[in-house]
Amino acid sequence: xxxDNHGRKLNYMRLAVTDRCNLRCFYCMPEDGLNWxxxxxxxxxxxxxxxxxxxxxMGIEKIRITGGEPFVRKDIMKLLTSLSQxxxxxxxxxxxxxxxxxxxxxxxxxxxxxxxxxxLDTLDADRFFAITRRDEFADVMNTLNELLKxxxxxxxxxVVMDGKNIQDIIPMVELTxxxxxxxxxxEEMPFNGDNDSYQGVIWDHVxxxxxxxxxxxxxxxLVDPAYSTAYNYQIPGHKGSVGIIAAYSRTFCGTCNxxxxxxxxxxxxxxxxxxxxxxxxxxxxxxxDEELERNLKNAFNHRVADGWEAERLRVEKTGVHESMATIGx
Numbered sequence: 001x002x003x004d005n006h007g008r009k010l011n012y013m014r015l016a017v018t019d020r021c022n023l024r025c026f027y028c029m030p031e032d033g034l035n036w037x038x039x040x041x042x043x044x045x046x047x048x049x050x051x052x053x054x055x056x057x058m059g060i061e062k063i064r065i066t067g068g069e070p071f072v073r074k075d076i077m078k079l080l081t082s083l084s085q086x087x088x089x090x091x092x093x094x095x096x097x098x099x100x101x102x103x104x105x106x107x108x109x110x111x112x113x114x115x116x117x118x119x120l121d122t123l124d125a126d127r128f129f130a131i132t133r134r135d136e137f138a139d140v141m142n143t144l145n146e147l148l149k150x151x152x153x154x155x156x157x158x159v160v161m162d163g164k165n166i167q168d169i170i171p172m173v174e175l176t177x178x179x180x181x182x183x184x185x186x187e188e189m190p191f192n193g194d195n196d197s198y199q200g201v202i203w204d205h206v207x208x209x210x211x212x213x214x215x216x217x218x219x220x221x222l223v224d225p226a227y228s229t230a231y232n233y234q235i236p237g238h239k240g241s242v243g244i245i246a247a248y249s250r251t252f253c254g255t256c257n258x259x260x261x262x263x264x265x266x267x268x269x270x271x272x273x274x275x276x277x278x279x280x281x282x283x284x285x286x287x288x289d290e291e292l293e294r295n296l297k298n299a300f301n302h303r304v305a306d307g308w309e310a311e312r313l314r315v316e317k318t319g320v321h322e323s324m325a326t327i328g329x
Contacts, residue, residue, distance in 0.1 A: 002059035004269075004303040011061040012227070012258040015048060017076065018068040019263045022099055024133040025121075027159055027188055031133060043265045043280045045079045051261065051279050053086055054289050058296065060259075062091040064117075068263065071100035077107060084111040095119065095157070098143035099136045105146040115153040118144055121161070122168045123175075131164055148179065155182040155243070162188075162202040169208070170215050176240030184230055184243035189271075205231065205246040212242065227257040247271075253306035267296070269303045272310040276302070 002010035019037050021029070043051070052063060063083060070076055084092050093115040094108070101116075108116075120140055122128050128137040147154050158165070158172055172183045185208050187201050203211075209231070213219055222232040222241060229252045230243030246252065250272075260268040265280025277299045282292055304310045 002297075002300060005301045006303060006305060008255065008303075009059075009257055010259060010300060011059055012064070013052070013055055013060045013062070014064045014066050014258060014260045015052065016066045016068065016261065016263045017048065017070050017079065018042065018073040020072050021067060021069040021097070022072055022134065023069070023097055023136065025131055026133070027131075027161060037264055041264050043261075043263065045075070045082070047265065047280055047283055048079060048261075049082050050283065050289075051265075051292075052083055052089075054292060055296070056086050056088045058293060061089065062093070063089060064093045064095060066095045069097050069099070070094060071096060071104065077104060080108070080111055080113070084113070091115070093117070096143075097136075098140035100139075102139070102143040102146045105143070105150050105152070109150045109152070113152075115155070116147055117155045117157050118147070119157050120144070121158045122165045123171050124168065127165055127168065131161075148181070154180075155184055157184050157186055159186045159188055160203040160208055166203070166211075169211055173212055173216065173235070173242055176235065176238045176242060179240050181240045182230075182232075182243055183240065184245055186245045187248040189248050201248040204249055205244045205251070208244050209233075227255050228252070250307040253308075256306075259300075267299055269299065270307055270310040272307040272314065273304065274314040 004010055019034065019042075024031055024033060052060075056063075065076075065080065065083075067073075080092070080094075083089065092111070092113050094113065095117040097119045118140070121131050125135075125137040128140075129135050144154065144156075156172065156175070158168070160166070160169065169185065172185075175181060176183055187204055187208075189201075212233075216235050219233050219235050219242070222234055224230070224232050229247075230245045232241055232243050234241045253270075256270070260271065261279060262268065262275070265278055265283075266275035267277040267279055269276050277295060279292070279296075282295060287295070304313065
């Protein structure tokens with residue numbers, strides 16, 4: 001079992017396999033994209049598997065694959081197959097934008113993957129294009145249908161953005177009436193790769209809930225699972241549920257059980273920190289697993305108390321303006 005210096009159990013890792021994405025969502029990156037990492041700057045699949053295997057032995061029980069967009073990286077299914085075979089790993093899941101995912105759904109199910117988070121900020125094709133700068137709405141909806149057909153646990157992640165998709169909040173809640181899905185609304189965050197465009201959160205978790213409650217006054221609070229980042233609700237008679245994630249307000253830091261590894265192998269103890277250890281560089285320097293474990297435990301023993309402390313320490317250096325694609329969600 002891994003315990004940090006604040007007594008929090010660490011059992012969940014988000015592993016970003018690439019910084020590249022086939023969308024250009026304005027809240028994640030500039031319109032012309034990013035300066036993509038070269039192949040040598042990325043962790044190899046072998047390095048990812050070695051790091052994952054070691055961390056599972058140390059106490060990680062759940063791994064979520066993120067990006068960028070995971071399915072733009074070649075042979076991603078080979079990595080998923082290897083990870084699914086790790087002794088001690090209880091759950092392997094994926095976050096995807098759904099554009100390239102549908103052909104792999106059956107194989108994912110065969111590997112034992114049961115949970116997929118689908119990024120989808122609107123149910124309107126024109127607004128989808130305005131937000132993502134790409135005309136891929138039909139492919140995303142096809143993936144949603146395939147996931148439901150194969151009985152996946154589906155969570156739709158929608159970033160709430162003033163002036164962009166507020167009119168989608170209620171239609172997305174209505175999806176939960178007939179579909180066994182969780183629609184989760186996420187506060188907008190500053191990770192857009194642009195130093196100037198983020199103006200701070202306008203639709204926070206309180207305002208989002210107020211908007212939903214104005215249409216569904218009968219909405220009920222559910223008991224949140226352990227380590228949940230979302231406040232969970234259900235409308236009586238609906239098959240699915242609604243979640244609200246206070247990602248900018250950071251109300252869940254006290255029970256944070258997760259770590260992140262970026263595409264270039266940087267360990268992040270917090271979404272808002274500047275990176276605390278480069279696992280890729282340590283492996284390439286020839287460190288043994290025992291030496292890697294000592295370095296990792298040292299990093300876990302120096303976690304910040306919350307995201308506000310992480311941002312404060314980071315702002316002294318570079319500020320929080322990198323793209324979410326380079327962090328791994």
